[in-house]
Amino acid sequence: MRHEEKSLLSMKGIKKSFSNNHVLKGIDLDVVPGEVHVLLGENGAGKSTLIKILTGAYEKDEGEIYWEGQLVNINNPVDSMKLGIATIYQELNVIPQLKVYENIFLGRELKKGGKSSLLNQKEMKEQAKRYLQMLGQNPNLADRDLGELGIGQQQLVEIAKALTLDAKLIIMDEPTASLSGAEVEQLYKTVEGLTKKGIAIVFISHRLDEIKRMGDRITILRDGFKIETLPVKTTSTDKWIELMVGRALDEKYPKQSFVLGNEGFRVEDLKVKDSNHLLSFNVRYGEIVGIAGLVGAGRTELARAIFAADPKDKGKIFINGNEVTIKTPRDAIQAGIAFITEDRKNEGLLLDQPLDFNIALANMKSFRSGRLINLKKIKDTAKNYINELKVRPGNIELNARKLSGGNQQKVVIAKWLCTKAKVFIFDEPTRGIDVGAKVEVYRLMNQLVENGAIVLMISSDLPEILGMCDRVLVMSEGKITANLNRNEATQERIMKAATGAEEASGNLLKTATGG
Amino acid sequence: MGEAAISKEQEQVSGEKKTVKGFVSKFGALIGLVILVITLTILSDKFMTMNNIMNIARQSSINALLAIGMLLPILTAGIDLSVGSILAISIMTMGIVSVNMGLSPVLGIIVCLAVGAGFGLLNGLLLTKLRLPHPFISTLGTMNIARGLALIITAAAPIAGFPFLIQFLGSEFVGPVPVSFLLVIAVYVIFHIFLTRTQTGRYIYAIGGNRESAHLSGINVDRVLLIVYTLSGLMAGLAGLVMVGRVNSAFPLAGLSYELDAVAAVIIGGASFFGGVGTVWGTLIGAMIIAILRNGLNLLNVSADFQMAVIGVVIIAAVYVDVLRQRKSKKA
Structure with a gap:
């Protein structure tokens, strides 16, 4: 200090x-x-x-x-x-198509002889290498296309840029x-x-x-x-x-336990496209099942395959023991599945449309009377959800863009509640939202389970997984490597399974940088 | 949070609309139209006459029909460059059926609309089945194909002497009001209901707002796009029908570069080129502004070359107002 x-x-x-x-x-x-x-x-x-x-x-x-x-x-x-003063934003300010050194010097390119119109690429590369070395990176990265690097390295490039500015x-x-x-x-x-x-x-x-x-x-x-x-x-x-x-x-993780019921959801031999592994698991009523793993372990891919957001090679999905055919997201919604995506801005919301439209979007059919849509019914329904989930500000005519992250997430959840879904797949549901809103999201999950919904949560936040889940599936390199009950699940065991520690310790790095 | 706090927040949000600036940004195009009308009324005593107004109504109708068709692809963040050419191929086939072959005019009208819708469907299929990267490309292709076909099937010759039934829409009046303008009003009311009150209509906005979100919300994006481009083509056919009535002939170069006027009307009317934002009434106002500008400049004896330049300035000014508005709302 x-x-x-x-x-x-x-x-x-x-x-x-x-x-x-x-x-x-x-x-x-x-x-x-x-x-x-x-x-x-x-x-x-x-x-x-x-x-x-x-x-x-x-x-x-x-x-x-x-x-x-x-x-x-x-x-x-x-x-x-x-x-x-330099800023590294959450959404990186880089141009993937340009070289690393070009990114570092973007807007302040060095010229030959100081002021000529020809770029001094050699000098820029040299300097870029020095800064990369300073950050403990391989200096030869300077000449690579930035888009080839993982997010972590791209971020380091931004830090290098800040250093060249004498920040x-x-x-x-x-x-x-x-x-x-x-x-x-x-x-x-x-x-x-x-x-x-x-x-x-x-x-x-x-x-x-x-x-x-x-x-x-x-x-x-x-x-x-x-x-x-x-x-x-x-x-x-x-x-x-x-x-x-x-x-x-009161608590960061308001975990509630319910009586464990029958199996409500089962995935059997699902093969994600371009993967060699068959994935099977189930979720019972009364439990929250978490999917832990490193970024790039294939968790989102699994969720997207279940929801048919991406094509899958094969695999069966059962709801209440009955097989459902899911070829498009539409089929998935009709089968009662909701997918709260990790990227709510680009995959969950229409940012420049009002809240009521966002909430009604995935179940527009239910608002039809004859050929026309009943706008009043949409507004009334949206108002109910907004009150119930305490979305602030609670003006349904506001565009989704104007809301904070936590409130946007609540709108996405409202959208899926509106479809009367029975199976909720949450992908990083609390990423980037504040502690207060997080607790509200957890409470909602409790409520869903209590009301007889199936809840599956993908998360990279280990305390959250440990705090909220009754059972944890761990994924590593496209495989499910562990299935741990609440009392067996510890940070160490999950990390071990997530990094495939028993196979080779080198995998940690490989998986991590593979994005 | 108490009731009072909530209503205060709502007031802050809607407060923007209540200010003068908010009003200008919301009704920018309408205000532009009103100013234009007032200015021309002052500058020319021939402008504000029943005769001239009905003339404008008639002149605006072809572009208004093309523009309402164009609004749909633009709402989905696309564009349809082929409408001018689709207009031509539609009326040339109608000419062959109803004049050259002497078949029933009703059949001719059906053929005209079907050819328009068919080419629109083709645009949609190119986009959704061949997965061409952007409708600019697919419709640029069909623009040339349709124009080429229009020239080929008639050996580049015009067709005249259409039966009355076909001419009716474009040439007749109900009292002082041209039938074509009544048609425009009817079509706009239908499209307004379609876009604001039907499932497919709302999906068009959703796709333009965020295609991925729409897809993951269970919307069949391809199906909606097929409908969008088919309707755009259908409107081109309908605009052709009005045109034939007005000039009592069909020629293969009809509608050349009309697609650009249609795009201009949609954009002046406040639609966003990036999709998801735009209204039927804005588009109507856009089409009216273009028609009134043309008419007014004619009355003031401004040459056609100048008119073109003026319309160019208006397009840029209209979009700039929109840019200013968005910049303001982003800062707030």
């Missing part, structure tokens, strides 16, 4: 409103060189707005920003960049959200290396374990106010959550 040191960045009394909506109501933030400073808050607490003010995407209404003790103005992204402060917005286990480890190491060089990191994350591991100080925001800045190591995660949601959260 180096609190006594001079601040690198000091934001004081930052306020920002959009029309009448006060998003930031006077926020202070102090960052010293070489620290990892975590921003924690529920969706809508003001984290992204604060970051956007820092990166020059928004202008603040009130308040002061000091950079190395000097009062500065950040009116646009160039101002921010010149100060030495003194790097903002990372949920950087581990789409990384595999090995890639996350690599990122931790990289961050450690950066802080040793005196670079400060502002880190946004919802994963408390990783905050605990990486953070030096944590600033908690709620409803546009700064609640407190605390040292990470000496405070408990429960304390953070309490400050973040403004009340003590």
Whole structure:
């Protein structure tokens, strides 16, 4: 901890409103060189707005920003960049078709003789190699097409880009959200290396374990106010959550146990396209079954094959012991299957359409009277779901884009409730949503099970799997490698099965970088 | 969260619409139309006469029919470049059936519409079965095929002397109102209901909004696209029928580059080129703006060359207003 040191960045009394909506109501933030400073808050607490003010995407209404003790103005992204602020967004800003070194120097290409119109590719490659080496990467990556790299390496390329800009402060917005286990480890190491060089990191994350591991100080925001800045190591995660949601959260995982019933769902010898493995498993009434595994283990592919979102080579699916034929997503929906996809923005929602339309979309048929659609019935139904699931803001005419991640997820769930589905397949249901909304999603799963639905949950969040599931299937390289009951499932056993540890330890890396 | 808080949020959301700026952005095209009408009324005393207004109604009808057809592919983030050529092949086959072969005019009308719909279906099949990457390509192909066929089957000669029944739509009046304009109104009302109140209509918006989400919501995307392009072709056939009535002849180069006017009407009417956004009434306003501009510039003795340039400026201005609006809503 180096609190006594001079601040690198000091934001004081930052306020920002959009029309009448006060998003930031006077926020202070102090960052010293070489620290990892975590921003924690529920969706809508003001984290992204604060970051956007820092990166020059928004202008603040009130308040002061000091950079190395000097009062500065950040009116646009160039101002921010010149100060030495770089941002690694969750959705990476890279161009897959260009080479790695071209990405690193994009927009600031080096020219031959300084100002000629010919590119100095040799020099750019050399420099790119040096920065890659600095980040512990193979320097020869510089010449590869960026699209060939895994997400983790692409992210490192962005960090390299920040280094070429002489960044003194790097903002990372949920950087581990789409990384595999090995890639996350690599990122931790990289961050450690950066802080040793005196670079400060502002880190946004919802994963408390990783905050605990990486953070030096944590600033908690709620409803546009700064609640407190605390040292990470000496405070408990429960304390953070309490400050973040403004009340003590009863439990992070509100697990409920129900009487185990008959088998309700069974997959038999399913062969995902381009895979060599046959997959079989079942789910009984009264249980939540989790599917754990590393990114790229084939979990989403399995779900997509069940739902016929992608073609499958073979395989039978049984609901209540009866085989159902599923050739298209439409068949799957008619059979009573719901698929809450991992990418809600691109696969779950129509972002520029209102909530009621989104909710009715997968079961439009039920709103027909004769040839016409009963718009009032859609509105009434949507309102019911929105009240029931506490979607905020609860205006059904609002476009889905305007909602926070957690609320968007609730709309997706409402859409599937609206189809009267009996089998719910959740793929990373709580990714990128805040703790409060997570608990609501878990409660909903409980309710579904209680009301006689089958619930299957794919998740990369191990605590979530351990916290909510009655049984855990583990996948590795396209195979189901373990089937563990709640009392057998531990972090170690799952990781062992997920990495195929008994086969070869080298597989960990292979799977992880295979994307 | 209490009742009061919720209603406050709703107010904030709808508050945007209540401001003057919100009004301009929502009814931009309509305001443009009103300003245009007022300006022309002041500049030319011939503009605001019953005769001239009915003239505009008649002149606008062909483009209005093509534009309502074009709205559908654009709503799905596609385009149909072939409508001008489909118009030509439709009326040439009708000419062969009803004039050259002397068969019944009713059969001719059916053939005209069927050829239009058939070529539209072909566009849809190219897109959904051959999986051509974008309708720009498939319809560019059929645009040339249909035009070529229209020239081939008639040896490039025009056909005149259509029976009254075929001419009826394009040439007759009910009182002072041209039948073709009544047809346009009827077609627009039907399309409005189709797009806002039927399952397929809503699916068209869903596909344009996000094709993958639509697919995973159980929508048969291919089937909807087939309907979209078939209807676009059908509207081209219907526009051809109106055209034959108006000029009492069919010629193989009819409708040349009409597809671009149709696209212009849809875009001026506020539809998004990226799909999912656009309305029937916006399109009607777009078609009216183009027709009134042409008419007004004629009355003011502006040459046809200038008219073209002016319409170009209007297209760009209309879309720019939309860009400004979206930029604003993104910032908020």
